[in-house]
Amino acid sequence: MPPTAEQNILRVTAMIPRGCVTTYGRVAELAGYFGAARQVGWVLHRQDPANTTIPWHRVVNATGAISMSAGRNGSDWIQRELLLGEGIPVDRSGRLPLRTYLWTPDPLQVFQALADG
DNA sequence: AAAGTGACTGTTA
DNA sequence: TTAACAGCCACTT
Numbered sequence: 001m002p003p004t005a006e007q008n009i010l011r012v013t014a015m016i017p018r019g020c021v022t023t024y025g026r027v028a029e030l031a032g033y034f035g036a037a038r039q040v041g042w043v044l045h046r047q048d049p050a051n052t053t054i055p056w057h058r059v060v061n062a063t064g065a066i067s068m069s070a071g072r073n074g075s076d077w078i079q080r081e082l083l084l085g086e087g088i089p090v091d092r093s094g095r096l097p098l099r100t101y102l103w104t105p106d107p108l109q110v111f112q113a114l115a116d117g
Numbered sequence: 118a119a120a121g122t123g124a125c126t127g128t129t130a
Numbered sequence: 131t132t133a134a135c136a137g138c139c140a141c142t143t
């Protein structure tokens with residue numbers, strides 16, 4: 001069975017180092033689904049916020065902010081706390097210095113990680 | 118099966 | 131710096 005899009009998305013997310021962040025769009029691109037940023041958001045949306053095995057909190061939007069939404073039932077604020085806990089300054093609007101903390105992996109390394117399964 | 122929805126984005130004003 | 135908009139993908143009605 002070939003890996004599902006969800007599996008690839010979660011694998012890439014799992015590679016984000018502590019203290020770093022990346023965007024929905026970049027995760028999609030690295031996982032092999034350029035342009036599918038919304039799908040990444042949807043996949044992460046249904047993760048259990050309490051499960052930090054997958055660092056879902058290290059994914060923010062392209063404007064460099066946590067995507068705040070009433071539908072998240074507070075997981076957006078949990079995300080803020082988790083990021084603060086990793087040393088990333090997040091203001092009350094959920095905005096953070098994206099350029100400074102952006103994860104820039106070697107694409108080949110990501111490719112191989114996905115291939116290995 | 119068409120229409121609505123959302124943890125998205127790049128462009129434009 | 132915002133904000134509105136049109137595209138975007140997959141899922142749900």
